[in-house]
Amino acid sequence: MTASTVRLLLASRNEKKLGELRRILLSEGVAGIEVVGLGDVPEYPEVPETGATFEENALIKARAGAAASGLPTVADDSGLAIDALNGMPGVLSARWSGGHGDDVANLELVLAQLADLPDERRGAAFVAVAALALPGDGPDSEYVVRGEWPGRIARAPRGQNGFGYDPVFLPAGEARTSAELTPEEKDSASHRGRALRALLPRLRALADDRR
Template identity: 90%
Template sequence: MAAQTVRLLVASRNEKKLAELRRILAAEGVAGIEVVGLGDVPEYPEVPETGATFEENALIKARAGAQASGLPTVADDSGLAVEALNGMPGVLSARWSGGHGDDQANLDLVLAQLADLPSERRGAAFVAVAALALPGDGPDSEYVVRGEWPGRIARAPRGENGFGYDPIFLPAGESRTSAELSPQEKDAASHRGRALRALLPRLRTLVG
């Protein structure tokens, strides 16, 4: 009997996030999952991300997607935690400069805030939390995992790959910024890659 194909909603319109999960599933040999994004399902009201933690925000998005679409839904919330800023921008990473999603303004502000700090005080980590929510409210309908990618903040942006704070993030042990890594290198090391791989055991159960 042919294996079933499960449609898995990623609660995002970011094609790079969809492509990342598809690459990880393929690399890990997980077959039978069709990854779709918000543009592939009937539109529904997106719930505001009002959580105080990455975990809360990821679950808010995953629950809303599963309830509206009837599909198993993965959502993530991620951001940059800078030691000298007491773990901020954190959940405010996408709107650190005031507007939502202005990557250049956000990273410019972080660089300005750390301008006088020596290298040893520029520690930071990318944090990603991925949540899987299944339609219905059974005992195993929600699953949450966390991935962290330690490093430090560079003094100036470098690189064209990635998005967000990638051009100013130097992963531990690297002389290149996250935005200078290939997609495959980033998948293998990044916070989101780590979180998504931690989801794989649960995703495998969707296809038996």
């Protein structure tokens, strides 16, 4: 049987997320998968992320992508959980300041909320949940995994890499923020990298099924 390539939709237009998944597949030796983004498939109405948890939101996006595109679809939902804010911003991370995706305003609000706290009370974790949804309703058509990256919140933004809250997140055991790490360093340690790696057995099986 001739090997064929599986097209895998990552339900995102974020080129950094697409690049991260492609690098992880390459580094782990998973061949036969072509990762495409929302800009590579016919446009479809994106379902609002109305879930109360990262798991619910990731599944909402993955199911919508698989149904609309007919492709196996990976979607993630991620955010920052700050101990002193009772786990918030959580699923509201992208719109913590009110507007969706305003990274600067979100960072400034978090820093203001923690301004009076000493370092030992600035604990936090990045959380990512990745969901894989296959077209149709067969057995094992959905799979959900979770990754967490513990650390604490810095007192000021540093670094030019990454996005979102990366410039204020100090991973446990690191003097550098997430935005000061190289892409390879971040892939190996980050919440999203951990979640995506947890998906690898299912993704590898997808590729093997086409051989």
